[in-house]
Each structure stands twice: as C-alpha cells, then as structure tokens.
Amino acid sequence: MSLRLCINGETHDVADDPDTPLIYVLRDTLKLKGTKLGCGLEQCGACAVLVDGEVRLSCVSPAGTFEGQKITTIEGVGATRAGKRVQESFVAESAAQCGYCTAGLVVAVTALLEQTPSPDPEKTRTALAPHLCRCGSHPRILKAVETAAGRS
Amino acid sequence: MSLRASPFVRQWLQSDGKAVTLHTGKVDIGQRISTALAQVVTEELTIAPEEIRVAPVTTAGSPDEGITSGSNSVEHSGHALRLAAATLRHWLHARLTDAEGCGPWILENGAFRREGANISHSIAGLMVSEDWSNLEVDTGATPMAPADTLPAPQMRGLKDMVRGSFTFVHDIDVPDMVHARVVRPPHARATLASVDTGTLSRLTDEGLQVIQSGNFIAVAGKGEWAIVRAAARLGVACQWARNGGLSEEDVFGALTRDNAIRRLPVVDGLPLEDEPVPAQPANPAYSQRFERPYFLHGALAPSAAFAVFRSDVLEITCHSQGIYPLRDSIADSLGLAPEKVVITHMQGSGCYGHNGADDAAFEAALVALELAGTPVLLKWSREDEHAWEPFAPAMATELAAETGPDGQVAFFSAEVFSDTHRGRPRAGPDRAGPARLLANQWRDCDVPAPTAAPNMNRHGGMHRNLDPVYTFPEKRLVKNLVGGLPHRTSAFRCLGATTNIFALESMMDTLAKQASEDPVRYRLNQMQDPRGRAVLERLSEQIALRATPPDTGGRGIAYAQYKNAMTRVGMCVDIDMADTGEVLLKDVLIVADAGRVLDRHGLIAQLEGGFIQGASIALSEEVIWDRDGILSRDWESYPVLRFDRVPQITVDLIEAQHEPSAGAGEATPGPAIAAIANALYDATGMRMTRLPLTADAILRHAAAL
Numbered sequence A: 001m002s003l004r005l006c007i008n009g010e011t012h013d014v015a016d017d018p019d020t021p022l023i024y025v026l027r028d029t030l031k032l033k034g035t036k037l038g039c040g041l042e043q044c045g046a047c048a049v050l051v052d053g054e055v056r057l058s059c060v061s062p063a064g065t066f067e068g069q070k071i072t073t074i075e076g077v078g079a080t081r082a083g084k085r086v087q088e089s090f091v092a093e094s095a096a097q098c099g100y101c102t103a104g105l106v107v108a109v110t111a112l113l114e115q116t117p118s119p120d121p122e123k124t125r126t127a128l129a130p131h132l133c134r135c136g137s138h139p140r141i142l143k144a145v146e147t148a149a150g151r152s
Numbered sequence B: 001m002s003l004r005a006s007p008f009v010r011q012w013l014q015s016d017g018k019a020v021t022l023h024t025g026k027v028d029i030g031q032r033i034s035t036a037l038a039q040v041v042t043e044e045l046t047i048a049p050e051e052i053r054v055a056p057v058t059t060a061g062s063p064d065e066g067i068t069s070g071s072n073s074v075e076h077s078g079h080a081l082r083l084a085a086a087t088l089r090h091w092l093h094a095r096l097t098d099a100e101g102c103g104p105w106i107l108e109n110g111a112f113r114r115e116g117a118n119i120s121h122s123i124a125g126l127m128v129s130e131d132w133s134n135l136e137v138d139t140g141a142t143p144m145a146p147a148d149t150l151p152a153p154q155m156r157g158l159k160d161m162v163r164g165s166f167t168f169v170h171d172i173d174v175p176d177m178v179h180a181r182v183v184r185p186p187h188a189r190a191t192l193a194s195v196d197t198g199t200l201s202r203l204t205d206e207g208l209q210v211i212q213s214g215n216f217i218a219v220a221g222k223g224e225w226a227i228v229r230a231a232a233r234l235g236v237a238c239q240w241a242r243n244g245g246l247s248e249e250d251v252f253g254a255l256t257r258d259n260a261i262r263r264l265p266v267v268d269g270l271p272l273e274d275e276p277v278p279a280q281p282a283n284p285a286y287s288q289r290f291e292r293p294y295f296l297h298g299a300l301a302p303s304a305a306f307a308v309f310r311s312d313v314l315e316i317t318c319h320s321q322g323i324y325p326l327r328d329s330i331a332d333s334l335g336l337a338p339e340k341v342v343i344t345h346m347q348g349s350g351c352y353g354h355n356g357a358d359d360a361a362f363e364a365a366l367v368a369l370e371l372a373g374t375p376v377l378l379k380w381s382r383e384d385e386h387a388w389e390p391f392a393p394a395m396a397t398e399l400a401a402e403t404g405p406d407g408q409v410a411f412f413s414a415e416v417f418s419d420t421h422r423g424r425p426r427a428g429p430d431r432a433g434p435a436r437l438l439a440n441q442w443r444d445c446d447v448p449a450p451t452a453a454p455n456m457n458r459h460g461g462m463h464r465n466l467d468p469v470y471t472f473p474e475k476r477l478v479k480n481l482v483g484g485l486p487h488r489t490s491a492f493r494c495l496g497a498t499t500n501i502f503a504l505e506s507m508m509d510t511l512a513k514q515a516s517e518d519p520v521r522y523r524l525n526q527m528q529d530p531r532g533r534a535v536l537e538r539l540s541e542q543i544a545l546r547a548t549p550p551d552t553g554g555r556g557i558a559y560a561q562y563k564n565a566m567t568r569v570g571m572c573v574d575i576d577m578a579d580t581g582e583v584l585l586k587d588v589l590i591v592a593d594a595g596r597v598l599d600r601h602g603l604i605a606q607l608e609g610g611f612i613q614g615a616s617i618a619l620s621e622e623v624i625w626d627r628d629g630i631l632s633r634d635w636e637s638y639p640v641l642r643f644d645r646v647p648q649i650t651v652d653l654i655e656a657q658h659e660p661s662a663g664a665g666e667a668t669p670g671p672a673i674a675a676i677a678n679a680l681y682d683a684t685g686m687r688m689t690r691l692p693l694t695a696d697a698i699l700r701h702a703a704a705l
C-alpha cells in the first residue's frame, strides 16, 4: 500500500496505511514536526494545515483522503506572500506565549487573509473560534491579524 | 534561595569567547522568562540579546532554583542574574584599570572601550582570558541605571514558532526511539482486574512491548499512530474493578468546618500553628459565601516526556516546572541515587501550574527502565490530560463584615475552605515526593498514599490574598484544610487568590453600593498604599473617558495586588447580556503597576493572558464527574473561552522604573473574575457567588428569585 501526497509543493510517496490520520504521516513519517497535536478530536485547531488553500484539521481525517490535493503545512506557509506576512506580523506583535497554538493559528490566519484581505474584527474572531489558545494570547493574535491586513 | 545555592558568578554566566551564555534554574512555561532574563544581561553588560544564549535548564549543572511558580522567576532568577552580571562588570572593569590604567573605560555594545584610543575588549573575550572562576556574586553590586533607550526585547523562539521549527518535548525524535502510551483506569478508585491474554500475545507478536506493574499498564513500540491504536486495543482488553466508584457527594456541601483536618488562624497573610482560632462573628451585617468548582489547567498540549536509561543513568527530558524536586522524587521512587537521574527541561505548552508534566516524566522513566537502552517518548492523550491532571481544588470563601457609620469596613472576617494546593512532587514527610507521582499510586511499590499538610507560607496555598489589601481596622482570617474530597488537586495559577479576590472584591462592590459610593472611590477611601492609590486614580480617570455600557449591559470594577506584595492591578470590565443569559465581554481596561519593566510586550501579554484565563474560569470552566469517572474529557465537555468571546482589552502600564520588577503572571485572573461578577451584578442586579457564571447558572439564579 502506498500513498502519494503533495505537501509544500513536493510529492511524497509514503508507505503509511491510508487510514492513518494525516498528522501522524506529517509528523512521524515525513518528520514535519511543525504541525501540532492538541486533542486529536478536531476541537482545538492546533493541527490545522492548508488543503487547496482552505483550513483543514489534520488530526482525524485519514491521510488517504488528501491524495490529489495540495497540502501546505506550517513549514511551507512562508512560501506565499500572505503566509510570510502573517508570520512576520505574529513576530512583530509578539503574538504567542508558549507558542503551541501558533502553527495552527498562522495557518488559519493565512487562509483567512487569502480569502478576505481585510476582515473586520468580528469576522476574524469567528474565523479563529475553532482555535484554542490557553495562554490567552488572543489579543496579540488579533492585533497580528490587523497588522498583516495592513491596518495598523 | 537562588544565590545561596549558586553563589559564584560562573554558575550564572559563561562564555566561549564569542557569545555569553546565561544559566538559570527557572524554566520557560509560556511566561517568557528566558526573554526577560536575557534582557537583564543586556541591561547589565550591554550585550545585544541575539548574542546571549540561554543554557538548557538541567539538573546536570543549572542553578537549583526549586520550582518555577508564584510569579517569582523575575524576582529570584532575575535578581540573582542581575547581581551576577553587575559583579562581573565591576570586576572586569577593575581588572582592566589595574592592567591598562584607568581609562576612562566606556562600556558599549558588550565591550569596554577606552575613550580616545583604539582599544576595545569584549566582555565575552575577557570572560575567557581572565580568571574569575572564584568570583562570588556580590549582593551589594550596583546595577546599571535603567536606560529608556533599550528597545523592547523580542520573544525568544518566536521566529521558530511561527515557522514550525521550534522544538517542544512532543517533537523529540531520535534514532531507535519508541513511542509509549499508558492505559488508564476509568477513575481513580478502580483497580486492574484482568487483561485479555489473547490481546497481549497479539500485541507482543506485532513487536510491541506491554509494561505492567500492579495497576500501571503501558504499551510501547515504533510508530506513533501504531501505538495510539495499540493503546486503544489494550484499553479494551483491560477489565477494571470499580470499587464503588467516585464519590458523588456535593463538594460544596463538604467544604465545611466540620470536615477540616486543619483549621488555622491567619495573621498578616501568615498561618499560625499554635494560636486559637478566633470565634465567628455573630449576626454580622454582611455575610456571604463564595465558591469555585474544581477546574483544569487544561494545557493545550497533553503532557509528554522523553526518557532513556543507559549506562546506569536515567536521562529524562520533560516540561516539569521543578526539575530538581522531580529528580529527587523520581530517584526516591526508584531507589536510585539522585545523581543517577538527570532531568533536562524542554518546553511544552503553557502549563498554568502543576499539570500532567511531572507524572508523564515519571511514566516515561518507568517505561524506559523496562526497555533499557531504548529512547522512549511518552505522551498523554487529550482525555488523559483532562481526566488525570491534578485539578485546581474546589474552594469556598466565607466573608463577614461590619461597617461603620461612614459605610467603610470596620470589621472583616474571611474564612477559606479547600483541599490542598500542594500536590507537586517534592521531598517531604511520608515520602511526599514519590507519593505525589500518579504512577506510584498504581504500580506495585511501597509508596504510601499522599497526605495533605497546610501550607504555612505567607500568602501560600488557599490563603493567598485572603488578607485584604485594604485598611480594615479589625480582621479575622482563618484557613480550613479540608480532606476526604474526591479528586487529586494541586497548584493552579494564583492558588487561592482567584477565589479570595473574587470574594473580597464582590463584597467591596456590594458595600460600595450600600454606601452609595462610587466603587473606585470606595476602595480608595480604604487604601493607604500610594502605588495602589495611583493605580486606582488612573483607573478612575480612564473610566471617566469611556462610554457608558448599554442598558442591557453593565460595568464592574475590581482591584488586587497579588500576594499583597507584587503587581497591582485595577480593572474595569464592560459586559452586555445576551438573551440566552450569556455574559458577553465587551471592553476591558487593565491598569497595572509591575515596577520596573523588563519585557514590555511580555508583561502586557501576561496581563492580557491572565485576564482571558480568569474570564474563562469565571464564565465556563468546571470539572464534572459521576461515579463512573470524570465526564470532562475533552473541549466539548469542558468548554473554555474562545476567540469569539474575547473582548477588546486595553492595558495601561504605570511604569515605576525605579521600583523592583514584580512578577505579573498571576496578577489579573483574580480581579478579572471579580470584575466580571460585579459587571453581572450591575447588569442584572443578581449577586452570583458560585463559579462558573454560565448562561445556565444565570438563568437558574434568575428563575429562583
């Protein structure tokens, strides 16, 4: 059994069972450790990746269902202009404390800004609601979104 | 303790001739201590933060600074490091003057330069060429005057975090490493009755290892997903005896004087051992009981630890807040000499107190001992972390007060009830260290069950901030350590202060209303501390500039100084009420005085983050259970505050650059809870006294009126 995945612009043939949740293929097989596991239940957003530009959680869906789609992980997000800007604005606004939620949020904010270059604060809050941050970095993260959107 | 245990400058600062490495015993737990400490070195030695390294914190060499907690890191480690750096600077300056004449030498960009001449000596270079190995930290060394010109430091590691290249314990991956998971009982009273042998042999045939001792059972092998699945199969194969199940007794009904195993008067924040408890006031004009349920630390990342046992040494990498006490507890558990256990800290996610970190470290060690020579990465699942971390204890605080003719408090009584906040593994009577490691309660061993002893420290444990910060002429303070409650508990951010500040500041709000006083004024009238008064005055000025909240909403204010000794915080929270009964947080103003500011962004982040955690506790967090086990096992059964409920927050810092820096990590949760409860009262006229203030609880309260 083999699985062909397109991740960060590269094609990977892996021997994992296609039923394996994507995150374990990313982290364990491909050693892309940037994507984080927080719950494994699609409840916290830590494991978010981009799939054809949309935010998708990687902790439950089988890797096999991602064949033929373009996966971008946190390691590849900086390759686009929007992604790079989001990364820079997170740094500029100090938008993390422990940083465990950061990867998922950088991914989610990148997708948000690709779709809505200048989201209003309510839209941003709703878009990010699937993502938990237990350190309470929310205000800084919201500020980073504003900065990345060129509004502050 | 920092300098007593590590008196030499070389124990804090080292150099390879190019960069300077700082050593600390305090660990990063999401509070950005390494950023603040590097800033101290930047300030004292003028070396740019990029040229400062922070050594990994390890029992093989770092200063022993106990546990990273209580917002003490900046005061302890920061102070020690500042003195060490100042001592070094003075000493090097004196050496240069001796050897090359008195300059004047100017220190800039990490180098001593002689005015007018082309001579420059870098501190890093001097640290290698000079012999200062016996230089002791001079506790009288004069630090550099605070400079306004230094740019705010950038958080260490953040660049890697946003790129996904920062390594957490969870990301460790070394050749030949196996993953491990523990299969846990349905609840704390259950015991392992049997394991299906068919499953056991199938797992073994697949090359997996099952490790069992008493009620402790774990599985290890290659491939993380394979082990997650194997643990699920092993879970199904285990039969557990329920032994009557968990107690379903109402915990608030149990938090009483009758159930107290120790009852102690508290004077000036300090419990007294041999003093009688003063009598309860009879028929006080004001009396009210405030309660909080058990709640979780709820780290975003379930706990994890790495361990390997080779050449007779047990090496552990974990995200514990106290690697030295943990090392001693693990060594004692296993009958090893302490130096045969080496623990190195690596970051996990934010922990907010004693979570599963230490237990995971010990469990990884147990598996590593069985698989000698093989590196083991053990992780808890989300369900493990929710159900098995030591909870923040349920608490009650009973207040009573008499007021004078001016409406001010003339007599104040506060009595607090709680199980222990001290569940951390650390040496103590009855083998307290081993007893507090979860796996020792399960495996075959002679470790006794943990016992609770009252925390006798000033503002320690449940009595943190029990002593009011106001000038009440007569006070009666009592702590009640209650035993026999259903759940394991330990230290959570702020310890008892969240409950005690919620109680005190709710009372102040009620009494201000009774006296028809403005709530800020009412507090000011009963406060002497000039810095506290300045915070309240600023709060008052800022409130005057704000629009009043909508008719359907309300405004609450609160004040607190953490431990009556650290960061001072005044807060104003505006809310609106949804038709569903839900509290909608709108606008928050935080005025704070944290003394000298080292890491401005970091400080603001701590104050905001504390508010958000406090708000989450105030509005939604509560552990629920029944006789079959903990029911709060994920983020749906245990909801927390998410982005869609985050208010607009403004932080106004009063920068007291000539005062010592005070920790701020625990300054805001208490006032956040109180200000929200006060805003709810303002909006609805309902004085709610039990957390959490969920829509459900609010509607039930309204229906009962």
Ligand code: FES
Residues within 6 Å of the ligand: A036, A037, A038, A039, A040, A041, A042, A043, A044, A045, A046, A047, A048, A057, A058, A059, A060
């Ligand atoms: S780890 Fe996927 S949502 Fe939590």
Ligand code: FES
Residues within 6 Å of the ligand: A096, A097, A098, A099, A100, A101, A102, A132, A133, A134, A135, A136, A137, B030, B300, B349, B350
């Ligand atoms: S920064 Fe720690 S969970 Fe978000």
